[in-house]
Amino acid sequence: MFNPPYKKKNYIDLSGAKKNHPSFDSREGNFSCPSCSAWLSEAQKIQNNDFCPRCSYYFTTTAWERIYSISDENSFEEWDANLSTLNPLEFPGYEDKLAKAKEETVLSEAIITGTASIGGFKTVLAAMDARFMMGSMGSVVGEKICRAMEKAIFNSLPFIIFCCSGGARMQEGMLSLMQMAKTSAAVGRLNDAGLLYISILTHPTTGGVTASFASLADIIIAEPGALIGFTGPRVIQQTLGEKLPPGFQRSEYLLQHGMIDIVQPRLEMRSLLIRLLNVHQGGNHA
Amino acid sequence: MPKNKFEFEATYKLLESKLDELKDLSVKLDCDFSNEIASVERRINQLKEERYKHLTPWEQVLLARDLERPMTRDYIKLLFTEFIELHGDRLYGDDPAIVGGVGLFCGRAVTVLGHQKGKDTPDNIIHNFGMPHPEGYRKAHRLLLEAEKFNRPVLTFINTPGAYPGTQAEERGQAWAISQLLLCLSKLKVPVISVITGEGGSGGALALTVADRILMLSNAVYSVASPETCASILFRDIKRADEMAAALKMNASALKEIGIVDEVIEEPALEPLQDSPVFIKSLKHSIKKHLDSICSQNIPELLEQRYLRLRQIGKFHE
Known part of the structure; x- marks a missing residue:
């Protein structure tokens, strides 16, 4: 079975957590919840499905975990894994960043695409991974999404994507920005073919990804508490000095403002997708 | 790093202001400086053209804005x-x-x-x-x-x-x-x-x-x-x-x-x-x-x- 490459990094703040929560024994746990700083051991974290038992915060999960958590066993077949990123603008430091991301994540880019069945329904499935340069969209991410959508059209399959991204990738400049237009145009073809498109927005989905394919789905689902928006809250606060309302840009807030269809807990995602696929196909599935 | 267009235009802006002074003077003193004025104008245009040919990427951003x-x-x-x-x-x-x-x-x-x-x-x-x-x-x-x-x-x-x-x-x-x-x-x-x-x-x-x-x-x-x-x-x-x-x-x-x-x-x-x-x-x-x-x-x-x-x-x- 799949063994995720966990790493102790970024989201661990030893000193702060110790101070705030003396009741949690730091010798036992090696993960601190970024939201409430509670301590969990690796075993606890896996047992809880990357979910903080204290404050219900969702730990960042990986693209592979998402794929395995919703698809039928051994049904996923990966596509276009060999597409690799270049440095077309010769942007300083890009190669180093890519190499580091590849080494840390054991991924070739910020997205995995392929085909899988979910509860017996055949689908095209894609999942982005925030650990790879913040899940940012450059040429390869855009290309893999378009190819997957085109294969969905060719095979008449529903298209499902887990979004998770900081937006367009700075290091590929305009080529990244144009991926927004490119993926949106591919959604247009998916629509013309009359195929179901479900996008699942997870923490965080911002910038050029939210403003392109992610928000163009027939059904938009979000995980609880996920940050979803165009401009990130830090930039809004910095540029305008505006105080942000509580819960701003979180899933529940977007549901209230009419931007998404459903807020669905991670553990119940698979069952919801199966129900949606079933209804979409007329409810005749055995 | 200049903050706006005027800063990188400073070289010839100074010349332009001097030229205006010269024009004023020619009116006030009722003298004919037209040769001098024409030559300074030519020089300013040369400088301008030269400057615009060699803008840094950041200066281009300022100009675009x-x-x-x-x-x-x-x-x-x-x-x-x-x-x-x-x-x-x-x-x-x-x-x-x-x-x-x-x-x-x-x-x-x-x-x-x-x-x-x-x-x-x-x-x-x-x-x-x-x-x-x-x-x-x-x-x-x-x-x-x-x-x-x-x-x-x-x-x-x-x-x-x-x-x-x-x-x-x-x-x-x-x-x-x-x-x-x-x-x-x-x-x-x-x-x-x-x-x-x-x-x-x-x-x-x-x-x-x-x-x-x-x-x-x-x-x-x-x-x-x-x-x-x-x-x-x-x-x-x-x-x-x-x-x-x-x-x-x-x-x-x-x-x-x-x-x-x-x-x-x-x-x-x-x-x-x-x-x-x-x-x-x-x-x-x-x-x-x-x-x-x-x-x-x-x-x-x-x-x-x-x-x-x-x-x-x-x-x-x-």
């Missing part, structure tokens, strides 16, 4: 024989950061859309510095569907720092409004031409730049994010914006090279764009040339080409 450049409404006045502005998104409001309407271009009925910046601070407050709210994109969306209904080609003029980074813009679904506009333009059954006239900033610019032909003025810029935003994202240090301006390859010639822009329209160095009949004529001629060419294509073919044009953008190894 210059408020003395013509804005969308100016281009409409200069290029169209008739224009009627239309307002509102029919959902929430009217966004002064995007101008839209119908007009006549070289005897052809067209729908016009463009970002509008102000000429000075009070004017800029009205137009929100050319940064659209969701209403702006939705107004554009509505006018695009109307253009399709009446089979009118669409011209868009791009000049915006980007989408508005505010709470209300987010609340009203800024990302949704932009993506829907991208989708709409990618399938719109009429020819679309975009002209990047000043600052093409991020998603706010892209939303009106999905087109069959993209033209760009030689001193305009177009980028994934402003150099300041890029420096802030990558280094959390806005002072490295000039470095990012170079790294992002955001000027017209670089974008022509990677195939995002079809034609670069040369700007004159010595006079303001709106005062240069040569520039206006060449801009008009280019738009007309491309419009004639795409209007003669049948629509399914045009849409297939528009899709392929987008589809092939990206550099990777396989």
Whole structure:
């Protein structure tokens, strides 16, 4: 079975957590919840499905975990894994960043695409991974999404994507920005073919990804508490000095403002997708 | 790192002020300095031309943002024989950061859309510095569907720092409004031409730049994010914006090279764009040339080409 490459990094703040929560024994746990700083051991974290038992915060999960958590066993077949990123603008430091991301994540880019069945329904499935340069969209991410959508059209399959991204990738400049237009145009073809498109927005989905394919789905689902928006809250606060309302840009807030269809807990995602696929196909599935 | 256009213009601005003094003096003393005046004028023009040939990427950004450049409404006045502005998104409001309407271009009925910046601070407050709210994109969306209904080609003029980074813009679904506009333009059954006239900033610019032909003025810029935003994202240090301006390859010639822009329209160095009949004529001629060419294509073919044009953008190894 799949063994995720966990790493102790970024989201661990030893000193702060110790101070705030003396009741949690730091010798036992090696993960601190970024939201409430509670301590969990690796075993606890896996047992809880990357979910903080204290404050219900969702730990960042990986693209592979998402794929395995919703698809039928051994049904996923990966596509276009060999597409690799270049440095077309010769942007300083890009190669180093890519190499580091590849080494840390054991991924070739910020997205995995392929085909899988979910509860017996055949689908095209894609999942982005925030650990790879913040899940940012450059040429390869855009290309893999378009190819997957085109294969969905060719095979008449529903298209499902887990979004998770900081937006367009700075290091590929305009080529990244144009991926927004490119993926949106591919959604247009998916629509013309009359195929179901479900996008699942997870923490965080911002910038050029939210403003392109992610928000163009027939059904938009979000995980609880996920940050979803165009401009990130830090930039809004910095540029305008505006105080942000509580819960701003979180899933529940977007549901209230009419931007998404459903807020669905991670553990119940698979069952919801199966129900949606079933209804979409007329409810005749055995 | 200069903060505005005037700082890098300082070399010849000083000469220009001295020249004015000399002109004053010649009137006051009733002397004929016309030879001297002509020679200083020649020298200033030489300096100017030389300066504009060797702008750094950051200076190009400052020039593209210059408020003395013509804005969308100016281009409409200069290029169209008739224009009627239309307002509102029919959902929430009217966004002064995007101008839209119908007009006549070289005897052809067209729908016009463009970002509008102000000429000075009070004017800029009205137009929100050319940064659209969701209403702006939705107004554009509505006018695009109307253009399709009446089979009118669409011209868009791009000049915006980007989408508005505010709470209300987010609340009203800024990302949704932009993506829907991208989708709409990618399938719109009429020819679309975009002209990047000043600052093409991020998603706010892209939303009106999905087109069959993209033209760009030689001193305009177009980028994934402003150099300041890029420096802030990558280094959390806005002072490295000039470095990012170079790294992002955001000027017209670089974008022509990677195939995002079809034609670069040369700007004159010595006079303001709106005062240069040569520039206006060449801009008009280019738009007309491309419009004639795409209007003669049948629509399914045009849409297939528009899709392929987008589809092939990206550099990777396989």
